[in-house]
Amino acid sequence: MKNKIKLLVKYIITSVVALSLFNGVSAQNKVEAALKVKINSIIKKMTLEEKIGMLHGNALFSSAGVPRLGIPELTCDDGPLGVREEIKRFDWASANWTTDSATFLPNGSAIAATWNPLMANKYGVVIGEEANARKKDVMLAPAFNICRMPLCGRTYEYYSEDPYLNSQLAIQSVKGIQSQHVAACIKHFAANNQELDRDSVNTLVSERALREIYFPAFKAAIQQGNAYTIMSAYNKLNGYWCSENDFLLNKVLKGEWGFKGVVMSDWAGTHHTIAAANNGLDIEMGSKGYYDQWYFARPLLAAVKAGQVSVKTIDDKVYRVLWLMYHTSLSANHPKGSIATPAHAKAAYDIASESIVLLKNDNHLLPLKANSVKRIAVIGDNAIRTFALGGYGAGVKAKKEVTALDGIKSRFGKTASISFAQGYRANYLASRTDEQNSGYDQPDQNLIDEAVALAKTSDVAILCIGSNREYESEGHDRKNLELPFGEQALVNAVTAVNPKTIVVIMAGAPYDLNEIKKSNHAVVWSWFNGSEAGNALADVLKGVVNPSGKLPFTFPVSLKDSPAANLNTYPGKNLTAEYKEGILVGYRWYDTRKIQPQFPFGYGLSYTDFSIGNISTDKLSYAKNETIHAKFTIRNTGSRYGAEVVQLYVSDPVCSVLRPEKELKGFKKIFLKPGEIKKVEMKVKVADLAFYDELKKAWNAEVGEYVLQLGSSSGSITQKVKISVN
Numbered sequence: 204m205k206n207k208i209k210l211l212v213k214y215i216i217t218s219v220v221a222l223s224l225f226n227g228v229s230a231q232n233k234v235e236a237a238l239k240v241k242i243n244s245i246i247k248k249m250t251l252e253e254k255i256g257m258l259h260g261n262a263l264f265s266s267a268g269v270p271r272l273g274i275p276e277l278t279c280d281d282g283p284l285g286v287r288e289e290i291k292r293f294d295w296a297s298a299n300w301t302t303d304s305a306t307f308l309p310n311g312s313a314i315a316a317t318w319n320p321l322m323a324n325k326y327g328v329v330i331g332e333e334a335n336a337r338k339k340d341v342m343l344a345p346a347f348n349i350c351r352m353p354l355c356g357r358t359y360e361y362y363s364e365d366p367y368l369n370s371q372l373a374i375q376s377v378k379g380i381q382s383q384h385v386a387a388c389i390k391h392f393a394a395n396n397q398e399l400d401r402d403s404v405n406t407l408v409s410e411r412a413l414r415e416i417y418f419p420a421f422k423a424a425i426q427q428g429n430a431y432t433i434m435s436a437y438n439k440l441n442g443y444w445c446s447e448n449d450f451l452l453n454k455v456l457k458g459e460w461g462f463k464g465v466v467m468s469d470w471a472g473t474h475h476t477i478a479a480a481n482n483g484l485d486i487e488m489g490s491k492g493y494y495d496q497w498y499f500a501r502p503l504l505a506a507v508k509a510g511q512v513s514v515k516t517i518d519d520k521v522y523r524v525l526w527l528m529y530h531t532s533l534s535a536n537h538p539k540g541s542i543a544t545p546a547h548a549k550a551a552y553d554i555a556s557e558s559i560v561l562l563k564n565d566n567h568l569l570p571l572k573a574n575s576v577k578r579i580a581v582i583g584d585n586a587i588r589t590f591a592l593g594g595y596g597a598g599v600k601a602k603k604e605v606t607a608l609d610g611i612k613s614r615f616g617k618t619a620s621i622s623f624a625q626g627y628r629a630n631y632l633a634s635r636t637d638e639q640n641s642g643y644d645q646p647d648q649n650l651i652d653e654a655v656a657l658a659k660t661s662d663v664a665i666l667c668i669g670s671n672r673e674y675e676s677e678g679h680d681r682k683n684l685e686l687p688f689g690e691q692a693l694v695n696a697v698t699a700v701n702p703k704t705i706v707v708i709m710a711g712a713p714y715d716l717n718e719i720k721k722s723n724h725a726v727v728w729s730w731f732n733g734s735e736a737g738n739a740l741a742d743v744l745k746g747v748v749n750p751s752g753k754l755p756f757t758f759p760v761s762l763k764d765s766p767a768a769n770l771n772t773y774p775g776k777n778l779t780a781e782y783k784e785g786i787l788v789g790y791r792w793y794d795t796r797k798i799q800p801q802f803p804f805g806y807g808l809s810y811t812d813f814s815i816g817n818i819s820t821d822k823l824s825y826a827k828n829e830t831i832h833a834k835f836t837i838r839n840t841g842s843r844y845g846a847e848v849v850q851l852y853v854s855d856p857v858c859s860v861l862r863p864e865k866e867l868k869g870f871k872k873i874f875l876k877p878g879e880i881k882k883v884e885m886k887v888k889v890a891d892l893a894f895y896d897e898l899k900k901a902w903n904a905e906v907g908e909y910v911l912q913l914g915s916s917s918g919s920i921t922q923k924v925k926i927s928v929n
């Protein structure tokens with residue numbers, strides 16, 4: 204009887220939930236249907252010239268509206284580090300506003316290092332609120348191209364080398380931005396994985412690699428995040444410019460994925476009128492020359508008149524732009540927004556403090572005990588450098604940016620004397636030629652001597668090195684993985700006189716840390732970590748924050764170990780880069796090829812310890828439409844509060860095609876008090892175990908055995924369980 208009642212209650216609850224969901228969906232459908240009628244009636248009133256005016260830039264960051272019909276301009280701004288300062292309407296010079304100082308948010312790889320989708324959402328909400336305060340409809344963010352080649356100059360902007368991690372973060376940052384009625388513009392679609400030759404290179408990528416590695420985050424950001432806009436990449440993909448690529452834009456994006464929004468070109472990334480118009484581009488942005496002569500201006504008008512582009516195609520583009528506007532600038536209850544508020548600074552702090560990765564901590568040198576360190580030497584140019592601006596590409600006019608030195612002073616200043624020495628000269632400018640930059644890797648002996656003298660008389664030396672926003676920049680790739688500015692010589696000299704040297708690296712991409720890993724006890728990785736970077740770093744050093752960041756990409760021992768370099772497919776020959784490694788990108792390559800990395804993907808230590816145990820699944824064998832429920836326990840076995848990111852990888856040992864040694868299919872960041880134990884469940888759809896079968900032109904989860912592997916990094920798997928798919 205009891206059971207029957209239970210079942211009845213369950214039935215009623217399920218029905219009510221289903222009904223309300225259905226009502227929600229149908230209410231939403233009604234709204235969309237009414238919007239459709241409204242937009243179509245507006246389009247009917249427009250002249251062809253007015254329509255075409257909406258499809259190309261009328262200034263650097265806007266496209267025209269139709270004032271007589273109450274349609275405003277569409278305004279955009281960069282991202283992703285925050286809302287860029289106002290520039291002049293027709294050139295890149297500052298508009299010299301006094302009200303556009305914004306929050307500088309941690310860079311993409313920092314957000315990825317949090318392994319926490321909530322942090323990506325927080326990022327998005329801040330971006331959305333600040334965009335509203337600046338009256339921007341579209342934020343050109345987030346950027347999450349796959350980190351294929353560690354040298355890529357925009358690695359710091361992008362998220363990670365893994366499509367699943369990218370997807371989970373992309374969904375949430377889009378949702379966060381768009382929760383404020385501001386459109387996210389996900390970029391750069393697709394396979395823009397190097398800056399070298401980016402505007403001319405033809406990337407040759409197999410359909411399998413596109414679908415398994417390069418597409419998933421875009422697909423997820425659209426289908427699960429509902430992104431309103433997407434930016435086509437500069438490069439060609441398989442022979443066609445991304446801005447006029449029928450396969451990419453029409454077939455996959457708008458066809459298969461059902462993308463309803465707007466495809467925008469990258470700035471000056473449009474190459475033809477008819478091909479771009481017919482193959483899926485909606486708005487041309489950033490081109491050179493007179494605005495009325497752009498591909499999508501008079502030439503498009505002429506092409507329509509000549510019957511080369513149909514009015515139906517134009518109407519579809521205009522529909523998309525108006526649809527976007529009705530979800531942003533023309534939406535009901537459009538929020539006013541706010542800029543650089545204390546709450547935004549707090550969000551930047553939260554993200555930064557979850558992003559910092561503890562790479563090494565021998566002898567528990569960290570956290571520093573405030574009462575036992577009386578003299579702290581802070582050494583290195585990065586201790587006083589800000590990262591909101593620099594190099595090519597978008598930065599932020601930061602209202603505030605706490606440097607490492609300021610952060611350390613504010614957290615340790617009451618109990619210790621803090622002295623600073625510059626240590627090295629960061630003498631590299633992205634705007635210079637290679638020749639003008641030559642010698643940037645040379646140490647400065649005077650600065651080293653000064654630093655050594657200081658380190659000798661200090662209880663501890665905090666060495667702040669790494670790169671900066673000039674050295675890692677859009678438009679350039681790095682030449683090698685070495686630390687720049689002769690930093691290694693500085694590290695060696697300081698460590699020799701003070702073994703209590705904590706190396707803090709601020710950078711956004713993998714570097715060669717072999718020597719540091721060997722010779723230094725404590726190594727901390729920070730990023731271009733936003734307005735609160737210094738405070739978050741100092742709190743980690745002090746133990747107020749227990750580090751919980753994990754590397755979002757593999758650090759190879761040497762460049763030649765990395766797939767594109769190993770196969771000699773970077774930067775390509777004759778402007779053609781064949782992605783010969785296929786699906787073996789990042790840890791998929793290192794693990795499958797059994798190449799030991801310097802630091803594996805997903806790696807990061809804590810001030811406490813965790814033990815993951817007892818993995819089990821709800822069943823042993825699954826049908827293809829089922830979901831695997833994997834359960835396990837995790838215990839904080841140390842004496843500090845902290846978080847572990849448990850990573851679930853899957854392998855398919857026997858398969859008709861090559862599969863990677865392991866692929867990330869789930870992760871969870873779990874916060875635990877000392878001694879606390881939690882039961883955790885992760886769900887993986889069997890369908891998500893599939894590979895893209897190029898013969899069948901479909902996803903294929905082959906029957907047979909799969910191994911679920913649980914661990915704290917791709918290099919540290921502690922639990923395994925087998926299941927089978929039938």
Ligand code: BGC
Pocket residue numbers: 281343390469470597
């Ligand atoms: C970049 C885009 C950016 C655009 C506008 C291009 O050079 O690739 O990411 O949004 O400029 O600044």
